[in-house]
Amino acid sequence: MNVAEVAPQAYQAVLGLEKYVRANVGHTVLELVKLRASMLNGCAFCVDMHSRDALAAGESDRRLFAVATWREAPFFDERERTALALTDAVTRLGEHGVPDDVWDAAAKVWSEKELADLLMAIATINVWNRIAVTCRTELPAEA
Numbered sequence: 001m002n003v004a005e006v007a008p009q010a011y012q013a014v015l016g017l018e019k020y021v022r023a024n025v026g027h028t029v030l031e032l033v034k035l036r037a038s039m040l041n042g043c044a045f046c047v048d049m050h051s052r053d054a055l056a057a058g059e060s061d062r063r064l065f066a067v068a069t070w071r072e073a074p075f076f077d078e079r080e081r082t083a084l085a086l087t088d089a090v091t092r093l094g095e096h097g098v099p100d101d102v103w104d105a106a107a108k109v110w111s112e113k114e115l116a117d118l119l120m121a122i123a124t125i126n127v128w129n130r131i132a133v134t135c136r137t138e139l140p141a142e143a
Helices: 008-024 027-040 044-056 061-069 078-091 100-109 112-134
Strands: none
Touching: 008 027, 008 112, 027 044, 027 061, 027 078, 027 112, 044 061, 044 112, 078 100, 078 112, 100 112
């Protein structure tokens, strides 16, 4: 199913969130968050798209590969690490929500507005992942 065709108003609403986060979250962190959530959600379409977007914007392939193992990789600064930790916690949201230590660490290095925008970015990519995985969105034949 192509949600954009079947429910265009709903698709446009999610696209509105996407436009907001693109304008309010730094590109590097945004692509790391999108890539990490997409990996966790098993969204091949989004992993492909966001890794290509990040590479085109100048991100190193080494850092992109390391997103899968970001906790052990030395390539990420404190803000990126807290964004990735929050992405993991929100994407894998369990019965007890986001752990206090994850939230508190993020709140130490992100302002309240930045944290709200980061949360919206994580929520938005999770919506896109769920649409793409459920609708079995195929990878483009050519990159």
